[in-house]
Amino acid sequence: MPSGKVFLISGVTDMRKSIDGLSLIVAETLEMNPFSESWFIFCNRTRDKLKILFWDTNGFWVYYRRLEKGTFKWPKPSYDGAIHISKQQLSWLLSGLTLNHAKAHRPLFSLEV
Template identity: 75%
Template sequence: MIPSGAIYLVSGVTDMRKSIDGLSIIVADVLEMDPLSEAWFIFCNRGRDKLKILFWDTNGFWLYYRRLEKGRFKWPKPNYAGHIQLSRQQLNWLLSGLTIENPKAHQPIIGKQVR
């Protein structure tokens, strides 16, 4: 599936024993966001080798789970807000083992006009 709404990386670490109910409580109570929105919420464990993606779709939650057999996700350091908003490109970088601030990627050009 492709995200239709915002994508939020939940900074810090999350207990991967939590399922849909526990993760949605984190979204609602800790992040003070609506888990029933179209947003995707991404959680990672302390070892950075497991992540879960939680999102609401029409009449129920989806919960994606990914476990790496080798390697680690390049998870950013926790911040004050408790979350970081990502673009689809940054999500792809994260899932591909890259940092979300990939310095080698082409950056979008904004405000450029054709002459």
């Protein structure tokens, strides 16, 4: 699991792009730092392929996943091109669930005793 933030790159990405092309999308289109601890996740038009790009110490990693059957529950594009999700939502996405899985307990904040 990622040590930093997780970002879904909204819309579709050409899966022929490799590390250089994906990192340029992060840097130039999203104006984010591809050398951060963040994970950047890209999806193709048919939503059956994902690439995950992240920097680790002295080089990039690219994970590639292709589904043989079914599709990823990719969210609709956002105005800024990136959607911040939690690590749990990433796990749901990779398992074929939606980001807002109905059976999950929502996190609670600012609780007092």
